[in-house]
Amino acid sequence: MEQYFVEDRSGKRINQAMLFERAKGASGSSEERHGAATGSSVPANAASEPIFPTSATSLPPPLLSLLDSLSHILKPTLPAETHKLLFPSSHPLHARQAILNLYAPGEGISPHVDLLRRFGDGIIGVSFYGGCVMQFERVQGENDDAHPEASDAPTEEIYSVYLPQNSIIVLTGDARYRWTHGIARRDGDWVLFDAEGKGEDDDAVCGTEVSPRAGWIPRSTRLSITFRWLLPGADIVGGG
Template sequence: MQAPPPIPTVDIADPSILRWDSIGLMLIRDFISEEQEATMIHAFHARDPAKEGKKRVSQHFGYHFDYSTFGASESTFTPLPSYISDILPRLPIQHYLPDQFTIQYYPPGSGIPPHVDTHSMFAEALYSLSFGSTVSMTFRMAGPNDARKMRLPKRSAQDMETAAASSASSTPPGEEDKPEEVVHPSWELVLPPRSLLLMTGPSRYGYTHAIRPRKTDIIDGQAVPRQGRYSITMRSSRRGDEIGCDCAYPGVCDARIRDEMAARAADSR
């Protein structure tokens, strides 16, 4: 079910900033200029010209995202291009800065399955810089079904996306006779080109976010065709004793799930 989006608060000092303080969400419109946007798009395709086309393409800078741990690699590092390093001093949270950057190209019509980003391996602030096409991102408070999917075996990157895309069919043994759960209503937030989204608090830890795969989005009552979209996801990695999480959403917290699985394994011995 889709719900009307909550009403944001407009920053008095800067009307380009919208806040949803109750869930820790912030959107900054026109965070980068059109010239910066053009530079980023050109640099992306110059680096991987053979991969242009209809497929989703990823590039990594800083410590590369590790799809086996859902954290950041400790050994694979690519220096930041200036178009990324130049924007870091302008990020809203400065007491720690991202060191893991994933740039993705989404061809028209593609989407992202509903998911909650890893809690334990990255610090709280999660940034997404959108450029290219406008797109609507769907938010929904995570529920028991999301918690069940996170407990499926072998959560590789491919398994996670498959499980998220086919949520209703991924029913673990013993769950078949349980009554159908009430799914929290979702709402859509329009991400304009050149905007920066910041997720903290509940929106970071307790809400799923997704982009529905479709050719158009309804914006202000009008059907707007999607074009190619790019995003830069920016995260701050945790290392050693920093790894962990004590958030208020244990059902979808990888740290709590890992402890739970370990306890069950110990009890079964």
């Protein structure tokens, strides 16, 4: 992974890489791509994602093997149709994009819905090295790429979920289309632990009544790998 997160020519730290494959069996008018892209110093709203073309043919082997492991791990947990949506047995309709985001402690990502015109349903996110709280907020009103402000509309419905290192999150249906997801920029997260010691964020524990089962987990460096389906035409450079 180090190869993707070097400094660019101006010395700016690169913290985002995007890799693309072509769908198996696609007639393929667009270029196959597999390349790294720079992000801003803090991963920004997905709407500003850059794309760089290269010439390789598919996702790199470590990501293919990660996908294979994810398919096995998620098989007993997910409803059969969701598993099929994420891991179609043959000839997927769409190409996958993998986005790698490297967060220094304290960094986050603004609340957003992943671009509706670029990505399909079925998103998988994996957290490595460190955890963080991901916050979900219900989108109010129309939500499409032409009305991104809908994502910022205030709402009472907010949930915070702690994503420990090595955890997997799957977003489909409403979770993908009707809720924003984001990571607050802060140095750590208050987390309530369940009986098995797994974390669940709860802002309420920030007050004086701190439950003995709650704790502050300082953020460390976190790498997230997100797999998404590219919609037709979305894999054409400049076509976003």
